[in-house]
Amino acid sequence: MGLHCVEVIGGEVLVARSFQPNATTCDIVDVKTDERFRLKKLCREGMFEGVIPGRTEIFNYxxxxxxANGEVFQFWDPYCFLPSLTEDDTYLFNQGNHHHVYEKLGAHVKHYEGVxxxxFAVWAPSAKRVSVVGEFNGWDGRRCPMRRLGSSGVWELFLPGIGVGTKYKYELIGADNSLRLKSDPYASYFESPPHNASIVWDTSDYKWSDGDWIKQxxxxxxxxxxxxxxELHLGSWKRVPEDGNRPLNYREMASELxxxxxxxxxxxxxxxxLAEHPFDGSWGYQVTGFFAPTHRYGAPQDFMYLVDYLHQHNIGVIIDWVPAHFPKDAFALAEFDGTCLYEHEDPRLGEHMDWGTLIFNYSRHEVRNFLISSALxxxxxxxxxxxRVDAVASMLYLDYSREEGEWIPNEYGGRENIGAIDFLRQVNDLVHQYHPGAIMLAEESTSFGGVTKPTKEWGLGFDLKWNMGWMHDxxxxxxxxxxxxKFHHSELTFGMLYQNSERFITVFSHDEVVHGKGSMITKMGAGYEMSKKAADLxxxxxxxxxxxGKKCLFMGCEFGQSSEWRYDGSLQWDLLQYMDHQGVQLLVRDLNGIYHHYESLARHDHDPKGFEWINADGYWENSISSFLRLGEKPTDTFAVVANFTPVHREEFRVGVPFSGHWKEVINSNANVYGGEGSGNGGGAKTDPGEWDGREQSIPITLPGHSVMVFKYEGK
Structure with a gap:
């Protein structure tokens, strides 16, 4: 298509081709001179061709x-514009080092040569033809075939007059000669299922107001x-009953949340x-649009507003990111160009056994570049x-959830996925390089070493790792x-044996309150009465x-929601009228307050010197345990004493490192939290005499089903 210099006997001629299926005539019009050149219709389908007489150089036209109705149309030909990608772009992409390739591939509104x-640009190296199709050309793949850029595997085309809001897809004739209709892997916005078309979009008009936050x-x-x-699921945090029980949109969520x-x-x-996904029941974990906030709650600018608003109120924003797998939906990445392009061809490497999804081929440069660009x-x-990188464990091991014979060892005969490990190291380094202060979190449940070690020390380079073992125990x-x-006391204390092997964040996530596991409050084993379960919680x-360790709690757990989480419903906010639930909420609020107010707690979250057992196992038969949180100064010291039985104890003695007054800063049994109210009248003073291996102790009232927290105040 377009103008082409063709060698003929005696020199060169300029040949023009255009496919116009609804036209009876087709002319090339020189933009400068307004001179017309009539092309010959070669077939009834609408292919026109002709030699431009007297011309040998390509010109703007x-x-x-x-x-047939006599209607005349005049428009720019897409093929008169040079490619919008450079050789450097394709070279770096094929190398896997075009970190911001999302700015080149996909659909980008622009003024090109004044038009x-x-x-449009897409990677499909094995395709025999790729076309942009949409409402603008009747979804006809013959109208706008794209141009292949050398051996890069990238196809591109600039379509004049196409702007924001245009729905489009790519029509491909694959390596297997089958016709495929695919959404854009790099699209910024999508329409809803079942059509799932990509939508041309431009977010450059959004004006951010979070500069102070980014600097900080x-x-x-x-x-x-x-x-x-x-942690929250946006669609089920809170709904609008008076409007069909719909979820809050991005902008409504901003102020409420x-x-x-x-x-x-x-x-x-x-x-x-929040990346685009076709099936609500996947909770967003089966992603088809790795660069697009889901359409369910608004446009990309609306999502920007939500993030911006949170930042303006000094609240950080983390999203779950899913580079471990992708779904098999025919319109998305699977067998994109008629080959296993993004996934491994061998199902022993390319298919996720647990979720029926496909695993990325992390060793392929362009695939790795795709994922890195998504993160950035x-x-x-x-x-x-x-x-928060999802399912890291499944990425690290080739035999994850596979039986013998269902997986292929790596080149060294091991079970580690070397390509995935290299990818994780690279993406962590690049996020930290381009965005100082950004946090990379790993949902990783195995004993793989060095998850939070720097990559220069051969670690994976994450900042934090979910403490799955502590959560489970x-x-x-x-x-x-x-x-x-008392027979399971080690489940309470075992976590300290590996606490300092990684930088952990303690987590109770959505995974603990679904699939028949019960809600957090109903998991508690303290009888059938809700008040006792609330005390346990x-x-x-x-x-x-x-x-x-840092803290993470899933929505609804902070007030002891009684039912399991449902992605298609709303949290049980009405439970807050009952003290058993309101009390849990108030306690979480106050625990956050203490964590903020007393800086030494957070400062020593990952410092082995910041923790010391008072008596981990000495009272195992009574299900009592106690520990210290330590800081630089004596007054940074906290004593934590837990009683996990209903037995009330008076004058229970706890050994402490400093003599003087210990202020009671948290009593989980306090009236305000829905407890029965007994406590220590604000604190306790030490008595001399050895106890728990220390030279002084405090006598305290230790109610049943309670955890007491004391802070040393001095002499």
């Missing part, structure tokens, strides 16, 4: 057509600062995946402060009936917040 339109973030060291994360997060004292929100796009375009312990807990959260 428009196409003029007339149809407004959209530049660049200087922040979250390892030593309070970090308390509120910000107010609540500030009231509760969380530092960050973590959204379950969320930080670049949407100002995201961190990525602690929940298991609290699920036992109190009379049996308050114990758990107090133990969690004083345990070393």
């Amino acid at each position: 428009r196409i003029r057509t007339e149809n 407004m339109g959209t530049a 973030r660049a200087k922040a060291n979250w390892e030593t600062r309070p970090m308390s994360v509120y 910000t107010r609540y997060v500030l009231e509760m004292g969380f530092t960050h929100v973590e959204f379950m995946p 796009a969320w930080c670049d375009k949407f100002h995201i402060d961190g990525l 602690t929940l298991q312990y609290l699920s036992h009936e109190p009379v049996h807990r 308050r114990c758990l959260y107090t133990w969690m917040w004083l345990w070393p």
